[in-house]
Amino acid sequence: MQEFLDTWGITAMVFLPLVGVALMMAVPQKEESLQRWLALAASIGSAVVGVLMLWNFDYDDSGTMQFAVDHRWIEVITARYAVGIDGMSLPLLALTLLVVPLVLIYSWNHIPAPGNAKAFLILILVLHTGMLGTFVARDLVLFFVFFEVVLLPMYFMIGVWGGEQRLYAAIKFFLYTLFGSALMLVSFLALFRVTGSETFNIVGLAERVAEGDISLTTQVLIFGGMFMGFGIKVPMFPFHTWLPDAHTQAPTQGSVLLAAVLLKLGTYGFIRIAIPILPEAALEWAPWIGLLAVIGIIYGALGCLAQTDMKRLIAFSSVAHMGYVMLGIATLTDFGINAAIFGMVAHGLITGMLFFIAGSVKERYHTLEIKRLGGLLIQAPRMGWILGITTMASLGLPGLAGFWGEFPAILASYDPAPGLSDTLFRVYMVVAAIGTVLAAAYLLWLLQRTAFGTPSEEFVDDPEVHDMVFTEWLAWAPMLVLIVVLGFLPSLIFDVTNTPASMVGDAVNALGR
Amino acid sequence: MPSTLWGADVGSIVAGLLATTTADTAEFVRPAIDWHAFAPELIVLGWGALVTVIDIIGLERTRRFMPSLTGIGFLLAMIPVLTLWDLDGDLPRVLFDGAYVVDNYALVLKGLFLLSGYVIVLLSTNYMAEGDYHDSEFYQLIAASVLGMLVMTSARDLVSIFIALELVSIPAYLMAAWRKRDLKSNEAGLKYMLMGVFASGILLYGMSMLYGAAGDTRLSVIGESLAGDADGVSPFIVIGTLFTIIGFAFKVSAVPFHTWAPDTYEGAPTPLTAFLAVASKAAGFVGLVTIVLDGLREVPSIVEPLMWILAALTMTVGNLIALRQTNVVRMLAYSGIAQAGYMMAPLAVYSTSPELVRESIVTYLVIYAAMNLGAFAVVIVAARKTRSGEIESFGGLFRYAPGVTVTMTVFLFSLTGIPPMGGWLAKFQVFNALIEGRTGWGVGLAVIASINSVVAAFYYLNVAKFMWFMPAPDDDYSPIRVPSALIFALGVTVIVTVISGVSPLVPDLTDFTEVATAGP
Secondary structure, three states: OHHHHHHHHHHHHHHHHHHHHHHHHHOOOOOHHHHHHHHHHHHHHHHHHHHHHHHHOOHHHOOOOEEEEEEEEEHHHOEEEEEEEOOOOHHHHHHHHHHHHHHHHHHHHOOOOOOOHHHHHHHHHHHHHHHHHHHHEOEHHHHHHHHHHOHHHHHHHHHHHOOOOHHHHHHHHHHHHHHHHHHHHHHHHHHHHHHOOOOOEHHHHHHHHHHOOOOHHHHHHHHHHHHHHHHHHOOOOOOOOHHHHHHHHOOHHHHHHHHHHHHHHHHHHHHHHHHHHOHHHHHHHHHHHHHHHHHHHHHHHHHHHOOOEHHHHHHHHHHHHHHHHHHHHHOOOHHHHHHHHHHHHHHHHHHHHHHHHHHHHHHHHOOOEHHHOOOHHHHOHHHHHHHHHHHHHHOOOOOOHHHHHHHHHHHHOOOOOOOOOHHHHHHHHHHHHHHHHHHHHHHHHHHHHHHOOOOOHHHOOOOOOOOOOHHHHHHHHHHHHHHHHHHHOOHHHHHHHHHHHHHHHHHHHOOOO | OHHHHHHHHHHHHHHHHHHHHHHHOOOOOOOOOOOOOOHHHHHHHHHHHHHHHHHHHHHHHHHHHHHHHHHHHHHHHHHHHHHHOOHHHOOOEEEHHHOEEEOHHHHHHHHHHHHHHHHHHHHHHHHHHHOOOOHHHHHHHHHHHHHHHHHHHHEOEHHHHHHHHHHHHHHHHHHHOOOOOOHHHHHHHHHHHHHHHHHHHHHHHHHHHHHHHHOOOEHHHHHHHHHOOOOOOOHHHHHHHHHHHHHHHHHOOOOOOOOHHHHHHHHOOHHHHHHHHHHHHHHHHHHHHHHHHHHOOOOHHHHHHHHHHHHHHHHHHHHHHHHOOOEHHHHHHHHHHHHHHHHHHHHHHOOOOHHHHHHHHHHHHHHHHHHHHHHHHHHHHHHHHHOOOEHHHHOOHHHHOHHHHHHHHHHHHHHHOOOOOOHHHHHHHHHHHHHHOOOHHHHHHHHHHHHHHHHHHHHHHHHHHHHHHOOOOOOOOOOOOOOHHHHHHHHHHHHHHHHHHHOOHHHHHOOOOOOOOOOO
């Protein structure tokens, strides 16, 4: 078993969804339930392989790549099929492997208009492969390919199954992300050429840069290209404008996947690629990244307070929450990066959950306009309580997962990496702390106006408004359980991420600035 | 008439040639001909003649076999291309004192042109048979043009490059005006012919100066003799280089010499448009690459800035105008101009690593051929039902032709450069070549290209938007019947497009590290 996992484990995990796609293609469109079972089987098959690897993962050695494969791929451009899992990618992989099957279960009776379950589920599976591949890639070219693969399914998911403004949102999402990744590719190639490396291997490139005869200006420019690629994906202020549109217009499943996993591709890129390879340039950029992060926190929060649409409000809250993640990363300390990884997982679970609820509310009320909603606790008490728990988690209540993403990130900015201005980051810290107050304001306000009170007259006798259904329980329960469990046992994640995070922190410290 | 226009130049070159040959050799000795190396050209030539004779004898009775016969000819010619491939490591085979070279570079391109020719025949089959055209002659002209392309891949001599270029172009002038009752087609043919002839004149003028400077028409000799003047390049060589490159810039429709392309593309029969946009343009590129990398290899100080400006202009202007197009063929024409800009870009930095530049351009040509021919195939398929070239006519395609829509989507995303479709690898190789020299100019051009690829995404996705998200313009959702020839063409192009994006197939083919610069 160990041998199989070592050689084929990651490959099987990443490409099993595509096998599912191939099988589904062969089945005619009208066999809808078979399509659903095939899609679910493919994603669960992938998850089973993933869980086996998590089981066999050597947690004492989470700083090294495990189950690593390094096989020749396109030799002429020295791109290799190099994959592996370490403590940094493991939590995000686990998140992806969990969320996609849940989304598929939720889709069981929630295929959005205009239907066509076959195409919809195929897109989710393609997305699955793209996301998993990005988290395991150790080669920049391979990373780029997987990073881009997720564009296509998301574009179609928003464009075909989205809301009224779907065409605008889809093209905006696509062009923004493509712009970033085009510059990112130029950066990757420039890095490859200036280091004179023989491969695109991330560790190899980092070693070449560390040997150090590359001018700081070049490093800063290359980092800038990567910053565009990853920063737009996160998204950081001022590149965030695609996000509210994409989130609001996407179907529920698309919003959940966007929030839970896709945004993390950007932050993961920072801690996996940009900072470890170019720590010196990262020090130059960190004050600016921190600045944009806290602007994002405040701007996102203020944006939330101005929203009249529940889904759009949650989308803006994503901008704010990813701001905390980026602030943690900007400190360039192991503490901050640990917080960032935790924040990614927590945000994935919590915001994913919020989008699930928003989707179900929309299905019942046919609107997400906050002022028309109300009394969810009376009409659908269980769903109302779940909304309550999730908003509490989202505003960072201790004891739930959200706390461990935000609080350590704020704490980390008290003492940023050597070479960064303490004063500046302490200012950021204060601003970020104010952001948590605003977060409490908009989330409680949301909860109050949708869940409390009495149902508005137009919905009071609406037979379509009912409480949870079975697939919703099945899809949501694991996420809720994890939100609580991680809130009490944050060490589940911190123990895994600590070694790789401190390796990044050490790389920055080693510069001795 | 063109011939009188160039009379003086042709005359002087021929006279010069005669003078050198008579001076060097007292009596004429027939050079040894490597028949095997020359076989692909001979097969296309012989088969084309045979098909013509069959047509003359059979007339109406044999007409319907013409496309298949022509196609078979191209496939037959593939056999020697395959047998020549690095046989016993005896490549490159040098013929005619270095004027004609068969190496891996030439063979990959010969394969590309033969297969493109084959796909074009598949695209034309129903189009020609169903329109009221002279169809047999059309295929004979295609064969003649492909023959020119085959010659172009191996030509390492100014005269043979020029002859190859004319052999590619002259049949295309005729074919562009093939829909003779349509004014637009007449316009297409006339414009193309006039601009083409004009470009040939400029090219020949430039070539005559290069010949004058070097005293030989072989590129290898020209390359060496220009090396001597590397410090102070004489104005004579500057003008010769400039005119030669501008002549090719017309042929590959580089901005600002592109104005003929959209009108010609729109008016010409669509299969011929595909031929012009892919095969004919590629032939122009092959000539340009060969001349620059072999003949002008020592004067990058003239060529590189020129190519930089041409490439940056071509990709930017092509993309910006493509944004505004409402006709899908015109859109593809302008997008093809933009793509030519990407292909040209590596020539702006060729002095540091000529072989990488050559590889990246050929990689681009191969992948571009597959995805663009595929896109044109879909246009032809869709127009069979809609009878329209407007982008709006693609509305609702997903509902009545899901398979075609998916393949078109593959081509569009490949053209945009999104993995896992082949286009990303083509762009990657171009960026790779641009950044390799680590110069600010190269990286700057790469950044311009990457921003352009975002602009391009908008209009490619616009087509996808109509296919997937919009209703059919006239609410006609009756399914379309796709002829088997077109299905086959779509299958071939889509498979090549996808495979080339995920496997090392194309880069392995275009790895010419062993190519020697052709010497006598």
